[in-house]
Amino acid sequence: xxxxxxxxxxxxxxxxxxxxxxxxxxxxxxxxxxxxxxxxxxxxxxxxxxxxxxxxxxxxxxxxxxxxxxxxxxxxxxxxxxxxxxxxxxxxxxxxxxxxxxxxxxxxxxxxx
Amino acid sequence: xxxxxxxxxxxxxxxxxxxxxxxxxxxxxxxxxxxxxxxxxxxxxxxxxxxxxxxxxxxxxxxxxxxxxxxxxxxxxxxxxxxxxxxxxxxxxxxxxxxxxxxxxxxxxxxxx
Numbered sequence: 001x002x003x004x005x006x007x008x009x010x011x012x013x014x015x016x017x018x019x020x021x022x023x024x025x026x027x028x029x030x031x032x033x034x035x036x037x038x039x040x041x042x043x044x045x046x047x048x049x050x051x052x053x054x055x056x057x058x059x060x061x062x063x064x065x066x067x068x069x070x071x072x073x074x075x076x077x078x079x080x081x082x083x084x085x086x087x088x089x090x091x092x093x094x095x096x097x098x099x100x101x102x103x104x105x106x107x108x109x110x111x112x113x
Numbered sequence: 114x115x116x117x118x119x120x121x122x123x124x125x126x127x128x129x130x131x132x133x134x135x136x137x138x139x140x141x142x143x144x145x146x147x148x149x150x151x152x153x154x155x156x157x158x159x160x161x162x163x164x165x166x167x168x169x170x171x172x173x174x175x176x177x178x179x180x181x182x183x184x185x186x187x188x189x190x191x192x193x194x195x196x197x198x199x200x201x202x203x204x205x206x207x208x209x210x211x212x213x214x215x216x217x218x219x220x221x222x223x224x225x226x
Binding site for chain 2 (some may be wrong): 004006018031033038041042043044045048060090092094099100101102103105106107109
């Protein structure tokens, strides 16, 4: 089954703690994206990567970091510098076929204890 | 930069009635347009997209949208809704050579029996 998986489904963060959200895809897509979703605000782009070992900041990158060491994986770390991390985080990927279309994972909900 | 405005934040509708969700965009260049649907606590699923050509686009689940360049709109319609259409709907835009998505704030559709 081809698709995008995100884990965990729910994640709890304590004050001052870094947490990492996982995103894996087996679609052989080159491009991957991280979005943050808050109620009433739609989705906002955090980071994106067009190719392995390269990534760019999106509109709200402060307090987040990413890596792209493998084509199929694009983990997002929410650092302690992100003061309001409670949100729904969505990962997406895009390939060469239908290259204009992004496909989304099921999301991770991050809550602060 | 391009932007998207979804004119209705909430749309209540009775089962088997028609529904229209309004989306306007702003851009100084040609764009690609998308409608995604999100069921509670899930990722986004592509309903339909406009890239070029015919301005009436048909998508999955009986949805269609019409691109109107002069009014910079891309409204989504369904002639007869089901309870299962209860969800949040997002309009998004991207540039043809960029593929980063800019999302509207979303429209919550609640279908009542």
